Amino acid sequence: xxxxxxxxxxxxxxxxxxxxxxxxxxxxxxxxxxxxxxxxxxxxxxxxxxxxxxxxxxxxxxxxxxxxxxxxxxxxxxxxxxxxxxxxxxxxxxxxxxxxxxxxxxxxxxxxxxxxxxxxxxxxxxxxxxxxxxxxxxxxxxxxxxxxxxxxxxxxxxxxxxxxxxxxxxxxx
Numbered sequence: 569x570x571x572x573x574x575x576x577x578x579x580x581x582x583x584x585x586x587x588x589x590x591x592x593x594x595x596x597x598x599x600x601x602x603x604x605x606x607x608x609x610x611x612x613x614x615x616x617x618x619x620x621x622x623x624x625x626x627x628x629x630x631x632x633x634x635x636x637x638x639x640x641x642x643x644x645x646x647x648x649x650x651x652x653x654x655x656x657x658x659x660x661x662x663x664x665x666x667x668x669x670x671x672x673x674x675x676x677x678x679x680x681x682x683x684x685x686x687x688x689x690x691x692x693x694x695x696x697x698x699x700x701x702x703x704x705x706x707x708x709x710x711x712x713x714x715x716x717x718x719x720x721x722x723x724x725x726x727x728x729x730x731x732x733x734x735x736x737x738x739x740x741x
Contacts, residue, residue: 582657585650586643593640600632669693681731687713717741 607622607629614620643649655663669689676685691709694700700708720726721741730736 580653580656582653582655582660585652585654586646588654589643589650590640593636593643595636596632597636597640600629600634600636603629603632605629665697677729677731679731679733680735681733682728683713683717684731684735686716 603625607626610622610625611620612622612626614623669692673685673689676688687709689709690712691702691705694705694708695702698705716728717736717739720728727741730741
């Protein structure tokens with residue numbers, strides 16, 4: 569249930585729900601088409617010794633295509649379009665304040681590895697969003713790095729990705 573708008577509250581603006589539903593349905597349809605095409609190239613038919621390599625993925629892709637197409641048709645041409653605002657600018661800003669740092673974290677992992685990227689990610693989140701002091705935040709980040717390094721590399725002997733720059737290479741792991 570949406571809160572009622574008063575005369576002093578500006579109306580919510582943003583993207584309507586049916587547009588978001590149509591875009592997601594299109595992405596599902598496109599993914600289904602990619603799966604169908606790849607399965608067809610692998611061989612989606614029945615061979616002399618049973619189903620081909622693409623037999624089951626082909627039908628999964630077909631199900632994705634049908635469901636994506638039906639959802640897109642309902643969203644765009646259905647009688648009961650959901651015209652309510654999916655997300656307003658304030659809500660989108662909050663979501664992006666979490667999503668963009670996470671994407672930067674994924675990029676950082678490629679270069680400096682999981683340990684360093686995670687320590688920086690934890691520290692910056694604590695400073696920027698949690699409003700903790702930089703000393704406390706960096707301390708927690710470094711302790712998390714040390715704990716996870718000891719746990720995975722030393723005790724479990726399970727090496728985690730160290731990145732292309734391998735800044736922890738001097739440790740010999």
